[in-house]
C-alpha cells in the first residue's frame with residue numbers, strides 16, 4: 001500500500017515544475033535556481049585545463065559595456081537592498097548615494113578588483129568594463145588598494161573596517177573575500193588571449209606588477225572556501241546575466257570548480 005499511495009503523488013504532481021521544486025533538491029544535484037537549463041552541460045565532469053577551456057567557451061560570448069555604462073550598471077548590481085537609492089562599497093560595506101559617483105574625495109568610483117594594470121587592459125570595452133570584477137568603492141579606499149595583489153595581512157585600511165594593507169598586498173573584509181576571489185577566477189577563465197584581450201591568470205605571487213597575473217592564488221582559494229556565495233552574490237550574477245552581459249560567473253554557481261581547475 002505505501003508504494004501505491006506514493007505513485008499518484010508523482011503522477012498527479014509530476015509536472016516538471018513540481019517535480020523540480022519538490023523532488024529534485026533532495027534527490028539530485030541540481031543547478032542553482034536561476035542557471036538556465038543546460039548552461040553548464042559541456043563542463044560537467046571535467047577538471048583542470050579541460051574544465052577551464054569548457055567554461056571559457058561557455059562564457060566568452062558575454063557582451064561588453066562601455067566604461068560609461070558601467071556607472072549605471074553598478075547602481076543596479078550593487079544596490080543597497082535596504083535603500084534602493086544607495087550602493088554598497090565593496091571594501092568598507094558602507095552604503096553611499098548611488099548618484100555620488102565620480103572622482104572626488106567624497107565620491108565612489110569603479111574599482112577593478114582585477115587591477116587593470118595587471119595586463120594593462122585599461123577601460124575600453126572588455127576586461128576593463130567587465131561587471132564581474134568591477135565594484136563600487138570609495139575613491140580613497142580605492143586609492144589605498146591601488147594595483148596591489150591580494151593576500152592576508154597588513155595594517156587596517158582607513159575607512160574600510162576589516163580590510164588590511166601592506167607594501168605588497170591588500171586583504172578585503174571577510175564578507176567579500178569570496179566575492180573578490182570568484183571575480184578573479186571568472187576573469188582568468190573569461191580572458192584566455194584568444195579574442196584580442198590579455199590572457200589573465202592568477203598565480204601565487206604578490207609582486208606581479210603589470211604582468212597579466214594576480215595573486216595570491218592559494219589565498220584566493222582559501223577565501224573562496226571561507227566566504228561561499230550568498231543570496232546577494234547569486235542575485236548579482238543573475239542581474240549581470242539577465243540585464244547586462246548575458247554570461248555568468250561559473251564560480252558563483254559552482255564555487256567547487258575553482259579547486260577543480262587550480
Ligand SMILES: [Ca+2]
Nearest residue numbers: 151166168169
Ligand atoms: Ca603583503
Ligand SMILES: [Ca+2]
Nearest residue numbers: 175176179227
Ligand atoms: Ca560574501
Ligand SMILES: [Ca+2]
Nearest residue numbers: 188191192200
Ligand atoms: Ca586566462
